Each structure stands twice: as C-alpha cells, then as structure tokens.
Amino acid sequence: MREQGFTLLELLIVIIIICILAVLLFPSLMASKEAALNSEARANLKLIQSAEKVYRMHIGGYYYNDSIADINDNLKLYLKTSDTSWNYSITTTFGINDFQANAQRNTTSATYNRILWINSTLPEAECPAGSFCK
8 A cells, every 4th residue: 555645756847847947937036126226326325426416505515425435434424324235426527516426236147237327417427337236
C-alpha cells in the first residue's frame, strides 16, 4: 500500500518552477526600486531648490558650497533628509545669481549609476540624456 505524500521528483519540479519565476521577477523589482530612489532624489533636489530660494530671499544670493556630501551637515540651508542612496552637491553659477544642485547615485552598478540635477529655474529635476532616470 502506497503512503500519501510527494515524491522527490515532484518537489524538485516545484522548486525549479519557483526559481524560474523568481529569476523572471527580479529585474522588474530592481527597476521599481530604482524608480522609487529616483523619486526620492527628485524630491530632495526640489527641497534643496526651495531652501536655496528662501536663503536668497534672506541673504541676497544663493548659498555656495563646492560639495555637500551629506546635506544634513548644511546648517545654512536647514536641510534634513535620511537619504543614504545619493550624494548631493551644490555649486553656484554666474557669481551668486544661480546655483546647480546635483544628486549622484551611490551604487557600484554601472547600470544604475546616474546624476540628477536642478537649478533655480527648472520646474523639476533633470537627468542627462542617455542615463537611467525613469
């Protein structure tokens, strides 16, 4: 009389099917994660843009700093984020009449390495042509 249960072959087939489905799903999950990180960087760049405009109203020019690796250290613009996926930098252009804020992705993958930027006149953060910024 045969006992009820699964054979080893049946279990292996189920495991192989699950692995194939996981391999097919992984790239779309990574793309979704990167899209969410892009949204986070765009929001932070918009925050930097707003802080720069407030700073200019009070001081008369945009805040200048060659590199702000962590925008939380920037006490003059009063910015606070918990973003560890991006490095931010702010530079002024044309003296103190304009600025450019950059967000560079912290990644070792060449596929997802990119830079977003914004200045005083752009309505939204932009991405250089040919970069992954969807």
